[in-house]
Amino acid sequence: MAQMKFYCDAERCIECNACVTxxxxxxxxxxxxxxxxxxxxxxxxxxxxxxxxxxxHCADAPCATVCPVDCFYTTGDGIVLHDKDxxxxxxxxxxxxxxxxxxxxxxxAFASRGKMDKCTFCAGxxxxxxSSNEYKKYGRNRLSEGxxxxxxxxxxxxxxxxxxxxxxxxxYRKRVINRGASxxxxxxxxxKS
Amino acid sequence: xxxxxIDGPLWYFSLAVFFIGVVWQLxxxxxxxxxxxxxxxxxxxxxxxxxxxxxxFVPHREIAPAIMLPVVAGYMFHxxxxxxxFFAAPHVVFLEENLLGFGWTxxxxxxxxxxxxxxxxxxxxxxxxxLVNPVSRLISTLDDHIAAILTFVVxxxxxxxxxxxxxxxxxxxxxxxxLWLIYxxxxxxxxxxxxxxxxxxxxAWFGRRGVDA
Amino acid sequence: MLSLVLTLAFGLQLSSADASNIPxxxxxxxxxxxxxxxxxxxxREVRRRDxxxxxxxxxxxxxxxDLLSEIQRSRQVPQGIxxxxxxxxxxxxxxxxxxxxxxRMTTLASYSGIALAAIFVIIITFYxxxxxxxxxxxxxxxxxxxxxxxxxxxHWTLAVVFLLLAITGLILLLGRPLLIPLFGKEAxxxxxxxxxxxxxxxxxxxxxxxxxxxxxxxxxxxxxxGDLTWLLKGGGLIGKGHASGGFFxxxxxxxxxMVILIGxxxxxxxxxxxxPNFGQGRLIMELMHIVHAVSAMILIVVSVGHMYLGSIGxxxxxxxxxxxxxxxxxxxxxxxxxxxxxxxxxxxxxxxEYARMQGQPADSAEPAxxxxx
Numbered sequence: 001m002a003q004m005k006f007y008c009d010a011e012r013c014i015e016c017n018a019c020v021t022x023x024x025x026x027x028x029x030x031x032x033x034x035x036x037x038x039x040x041x042x043x044x045x046x047x048x049x050x051x052x053x054x055x056x057h058c059a060d061a062p063c064a065t066v067c068p069v070d071c072f073y074t075t076g077d078g079i080v081l082h083d084k085d086x087x088x089x090x091x092x093x094x095x096x097x098x099x100x101x102x103x104x105x106x107x108x109a110f111a112s113r114g115k116m117d118k119c120t121f122c123a124g125x126x127x128x129x130x131s132s133n134e135y136k137k138y139g140r141n142r143l144s145e146g147x148x149x150x151x152x153x154x155x156x157x158x159x160x161x162x163x164x165x166x167x168x169x170x171x172y173r174k175r176v177i178n179r180g181a182s183x184x185x186x187x188x189x190x191x192k193s
Numbered sequence: 194x195x196x197x198x199i200d201g202p203l204w205y206f207s208l209a210v211f212f213i214g215v216v217w218q219l220x221x222x223x224x225x226x227x228x229x230x231x232x233x234x235x236x237x238x239x240x241x242x243x244x245x246x247x248x249x250f251v252p253h254r255e256i257a258p259a260i261m262l263p264v265v266a267g268y269m270f271h272x273x274x275x276x277x278x279f280f281a282a283p284h285v286v287f288l289e290e291n292l293l294g295f296g297w298t299x300x301x302x303x304x305x306x307x308x309x310x311x312x313x314x315x316x317x318x319x320x321x322x323x324l325v326n327p328v329s330r331l332i333s334t335l336d337d338h339i340a341a342i343l344t345f346v347v348x349x350x351x352x353x354x355x356x357x358x359x360x361x362x363x364x365x366x367x368x369x370x371x372l373w374l375i376y377x378x379x380x381x382x383x384x385x386x387x388x389x390x391x392x393x394x395x396x397a398w399f400g401r402r403g404v405d406a
Numbered sequence: 407m408l409s410l411v412l413t414l415a416f417g418l419q420l421s422s423a424d425a426s427n428i429p430x431x432x433x434x435x436x437x438x439x440x441x442x443x444x445x446x447x448x449x450r451e452v453r454r455r456d457x458x459x460x461x462x463x464x465x466x467x468x469x470x471x472d473l474l475s476e477i478q479r480s481r482q483v484p485q486g487i488x489x490x491x492x493x494x495x496x497x498x499x500x501x502x503x504x505x506x507x508x509x510r511m512t513t514l515a516s517y518s519g520i521a522l523a524a525i526f527v528i529i530i531t532f533y534x535x536x537x538x539x540x541x542x543x544x545x546x547x548x549x550x551x552x553x554x555x556x557x558x559x560x561h562w563t564l565a566v567v568f569l570l571l572a573i574t575g576l577i578l579l580l581g582r583p584l585l586i587p588l589f590g591k592e593a594x595x596x597x598x599x600x601x602x603x604x605x606x607x608x609x610x611x612x613x614x615x616x617x618x619x620x621x622x623x624x625x626x627x628x629x630x631x632g633d634l635t636w637l638l639k640g641g642g643l644i645g646k647g648h649a650s651g652g653f654f655x656x657x658x659x660x661x662x663x664m665v666i667l668i669g670x671x672x673x674x675x676x677x678x679x680x681x682p683n684f685g686q687g688r689l690i691m692e693l694m695h696i697v698h699a700v701s702a703m704i705l706i707v708v709s710v711g712h713m714y715l716g717s718i719g720x721x722x723x724x725x726x727x728x729x730x731x732x733x734x735x736x737x738x739x740x741x742x743x744x745x746x747x748x749x750x751x752x753x754x755x756x757x758x759e760y761a762r763m764q765g766q767p768a769d770s771a772e773p774a775x776x777x778x779x
Contacts, residue, residue, distance in 0.1 A: 015489075020490065037488050037489070038490075040486050040488065041448055041485065042486075051498060053498055062504045066506075066510055066511060068579070068598055069581070085595070088358075089602070090602055095506060097503055098503055099500075100497060107682045108303060109306070110302070110681070111602075112306075115356075262555075262559065313611060322555065325558045327765060328765075349604070352604055354600070356602070361596045
């Protein structure tokens with residue numbers, strides 16, 4: 001079985017936010033919910049870097065640990081999904097998640113947030129594949145069509161990659177070698193090399 | 194099966210019981226009649242009726258301090274219940290789709306919750322007073338307690354279903370509403386309608402006799 | 407490439423040659439060339455670590471202290487920015503969430519369960535050993551007024567709201583380990599959804615009834631001179647003989663102030679948790695959740711003791727909150743100073759007079775409730 005992973009290359013991401021837009025469009029996500037976002041560190045300073053962040057489908061997901069109703073499950077492909085029929089919209093997964101991936105349609109008083117929504121790695125949800133219920137609740141199920149997540153598929157600089165962890169780490173390794181520096185030792189700035 | 198029953202036949206049955214029962218009761222009130230008052234009227238009965246109807250919304254000055262708690266709690270409960278019954282978004286949508294065919298602007302969600310809190314607080318305080326105060330405990334009948342508890346349960350199940358995310362909780366709320374509707378015409382809950390003729394009748398008597406109260 | 411390596415080497419040589427106070431991880435290199443690995447730079451920024459020395463501090467120390475310092479720090483130096491304008495959307499990684507989750511699911515849930523089980527075991531043991539504490543000399547039938555209607559309504563309103571909140575809160579905290587194995591996920595999801603909505607709606611009512619409680623009972627609960635003796639005597643629960651007490655004894659006063667103070671903490675943290683619309687970040691929510699849960703558990707556990715002492719634990723105690731009147735012998739036994747005051751002021755109501763006030767014929771012992779039907 002494959003281990004599905006996202007990888008975002010900080011040396012390639014140009015903060016174009018196309019992944020965000022593509023995701024919203026593909027899954028027809030409501031206003032106020034952003035399954036993916038681009039975070040820029042040290043904006044306007046030397047060493048500015050951007051990374052596209054969404055659910056990283058952790059092997060030992062904190063959201064699944066903390067959920068009071070145990071609505072999360074991991075698929076055979078290592079994708080963390082949740083069941084919206086069970087979700088009670090308490091928001092604890094958002095507090096526990098390191099990446100801020102869980103999203104809620106509202107942020108209204110009396111904690112009425114609605115049911116949680118997050119990146120599904122374009123793998124739908126527990127509903128029947130390609131059913132209208134699945135699309136309404138979880139968005140498009142591209143994985144079952146043999147396609148990878150759209151955000152990564154259409155990234156113009158190939159900064160965002162999605163797929164089997166082995167394949168991704170091969171690509172990453174090649175890139176690192178090409179830059180002439182290891183990620184674990186003092187390297188040089190790729191832009192100047 | 195249960196869903197079909199609650200959403201279908203039981204709903205129409207309870208509505209029928211509610212409407213027929215209420216109309217029946219009101220007609221009965223109208224046709225009960227009173228012994229003709231043969232005395233010479235000292236003042237207008239109509240003006241007395243209207244005056245008393247409105248003056249009874251406020252407690253009499255002498256007894257106001259003693260009954261401040263039930264008055265305030267009563268207003269909290271009734272206004273809160275009215276607001277959440279007719280201006281909560283899910284209720285407006287329900288009435289539009291199932292009964293009336295037209296809707297109106299609902300309250301924002303937070304106002305709905307605040308109204309519900311007012312209603313809950315008022316109801317809890319009023320029911321506890323009924324139990325705690327020796328006089329109101331004595332004059333309370335079983336019907337009063339059932340009416341209070343049933344209303345509380347209807348509101349509580351409504352509050353439980355606030356997420357509007359599960360059929361089970363919606364059905365539970367609707368089921369308790371149906372029980373409440375069926376119970377309504379045969380109980381003290383009828384005061385929703387009968388308080389108007391009751392007050393006005395008293396007022397008319399007072400007016401006719403020239404009592405200023 | 408070769409020129410770069412040369413410059414770098416030259417730069418490093420220079421730095422080590424002329425300055426000993428420059429840290430070794432920041433070599434002095436010519437402008438435009440960052441000698442540090444940009445990836446590790448970014449990582450340090452994201453994980454909020456200043457330097458190598460802080461690495462060991464991760465996952466150590468008190469979580470609350472960590473959260474507080476991180477809240478303060480993220481105010482001063484925001485982690486990043488994002489075009490997505492949402493709560494915490496500029497935070498790439500919040501490393502505290504995982505520790506909070508672990509705290510909630512292991513420490514908090516297990517200690518809460520143990521504390522709840524323990525208090526019930528303690529109370530049952532106490533009841534078996536000590537039994538219902540009787541009034542010396544039995545009930546006299548002569549009563550004295552203790553609480554007004556308003557005070558009793560306040561008490562019971564707070565009690566009803568507190569119980570609703572405690573039960574729904576415990577369902578949310580302990581439901582996953584205890585109830586999901588019993589009911590299954592789907593059924594429990596209904597219960598949990600109902601609990602969550604009920605908890606959020608009733609929460610503010612707790613604050614309202616708490617304020618009513620504060621207004622009507624505060625004056626009589628101020629500590630006074632005789633209270634220390636009560637404590638030294640073990641409150642009459644341990645050992646023989648009753649401890650001296652005024653209108654409220656020291657135990658009741660302490661419970662009252664616990665309710666007020668812990669209740670306020672619970673209410674305020676709860677209000678912060680229940681209004682995500684004001685844009686407080688995850689760190690504040692995590693902190694507030696810990697404060698809310700821990701203080702609520704303390705109050706719940708102690709309240710079980712209060713309920714025991716107010717009902718089956720002590721003869722004649724429940725009467726005060728039920729009817730507003732207590733037996734004069736009970737007052738003498740548990741609140742001797744107040745009892746003495748009642749004797750002096752002649753506030754005692756005879757048994758017949760009391761029965762009449764409760765709407766009963768003087769000779770009948772039937773409860774008043776039966777009459778209304």
